[in-house]
Amino acid sequence: MEKITPFDYHSDEANHGNYQFVPLKEVVDDLLFTFNSNGHYLEHTRRTSILYHAKECLRKYNKAVKNDPLSIEMTVPENLVIAMPHNYVDWLRLSVVVTDEATGSYRLKPLDINTNMNIAIGYLQDHNAEILFDQAGGILQADATSVYAQPYKKYEFCTETSQKFKDTSKLSKYGEFAIDQKRGKIVFSSDLYDKEIVLEYISDGLEFDTYGEETIKVHKKVVEMVKDWVYLECVNPKRDVPANEKERARRRFQTTRHQVVLDRADLNMLEIARVMQSSSKH
Numbered sequence: 102m103e104k105i106t107p108f109d110y111h112s113d114e115a116n117h118g119n120y121q122f123v124p125l126k127e128v129v130d131d132l133l134f135t136f137n138s139n140g141h142y143l144e145h146t147r148r149t150s151i152l153y154h155a156k157e158c159l160r161k162y163n164k165a166v167k168n169d170p171l172s173i174e175m176t177v178p179e180n181l182v183i184a185m186p187h188n189y190v191d192w193l194r195l196s197v198v199v200t201d202e203a204t205g206s207y208r209l210k211p212l213d214i215n216t217n218m219n220i221a222i223g224y225l226q227d228h229n230a231e232i233l234f235d236q237a238g239g240i241l242q243a244d245a246t247s248v249y250a251q252p253y254k255k256y257e258f259c260t261e262t263s264q265k266f267k268d269t270s271k272l273s274k275y276g277e278f279a280i281d282q283k284r285g286k287i288v289f290s291s292d293l294y295d296k297e298i299v300l301e302y303i304s305d306g307l308e309f310d311t312y313g314e315e316t317i318k319v320h321k322k323v324v325e326m327v328k329d330w331v332y333l334e335c336v337n338p339k340r341d342v343p344a345n346e347k348e349r350a351r352r353r354f355q356t357t358r359h360q361v362v363l364d365r366a367d368l369n370m371l372e373i374a375r376v377m378q379s380s381s382k383h
Contacts, residue, residue, distance in 0.1 A: 122318035129155055132331055142342050143335050151331055158330040159319065160305045162358065163190075172301045174198070181252045181289045188304040195287070197275050198297040209299055210275040218279035218288055219247045248279070248288045255290035326361045329354040 110116045132151050136143040170193050175183055196209035225233040225241035233241045244250040255277065276293040287300070319327060333350040336342045 119318075122320055123324060124315050125152075125155060125159075125317040125319055126315045128319055128324055128327055132328055136335075142339065142346065143332070146335055150335065154331040154334040155327055156317075157334070158327045159317070159323075162326070162330075163303070163305045170301045170303050172299055174297055174299050177289050177293045177296055177298055179294060180249075181291060181294060182249065183287050183289075183298075185285045185287060186300070186302065186304075189285075189302050190305050191303050192280060192287075193301045193303060195278050195301075196299045197293060198299060199275070212276045212278050212289075212293075212298070213273040215253075215273070215277035215279055215290070218253050218277070220249075220279055220281040220284075220286075220288065221247055222283075223247065253277075253288065253290050255292045322364050323361055326354070326357045329357045
């Protein structure tokens with residue numbers, strides 16, 4: 102790994118925060134060096150196999166052990182639809198950016214998910230309601246009454262009626278959205294048009310996979326777990342490895358995974374104590 106001086110670090114923003122991570126290539130190289138030692142159970146393991154299992158570990162456990170979500174800010178366009186980020190796996194929170202009247206600073210206000218938004222794919226039918234097919238035998242599709250054809254309009258409730266008769270489950274103070282996993286889209290209610298929204302989401306850590314293992318970053322606290330997973334997955338199918346060694350590898354992985362989950366849970370006892378003291382006052 103190339104040495105970086107403090108001057109190099111502070112003068113190049115691309116280096117900021119990189120000390121927390123190591124390239125996946127470095128993890129694979131370490132495992133390959135270890136496995137190729139004389140008498141090791143995995144002496145002739147191929148690099149491609151190690152790399153495969155390392156990626157699988159990141160993909161499988163990234164959600165459980167990663168507590169640093171990604172976030173992007175975008176303006177809601179006129180059609181009220183934005184595409185999910187290319188490395189999107191699952192969403193954590195969607196918010197709209199609002200201005201605090203007292204301070205003039207910006208705040209994030211959470212949006213409400215609305216499962217009543219129609220994101221269904223429409224099937225084309227003839228005048229007899231028979232489904233229409235293309236020349237290849239596939240069903241012809243079109244957006245008829247979905248939010249893609251008819252953007253979802255949000256209306257305000259009239260204040261003339263008594264508050265106690267309102268169905269508050271249908272109310273949304275800052276706006277609504279729906280997630281369309283199949284199409285990779287997020288749709289919004291009409292009151293969010295031209296407003297800035299912030300999407301906080303998680304990835305599987307392999308978003309740069311197409312650019313090579315040098316670009317995939319592994320947090321230093323996760324490295325040991327990845328190595329233990331790779332070792333476990335590589336020894337399990339081998340018949341010449343004793344059963345007690347496989348069991349030892351399984352238990353070691355469970356231990357390191359448990360420790361990683363605790364380390365990455367970001368439990369701050371001072372913050373917990375402060376919140377509990379605040380709650381007890383009320």
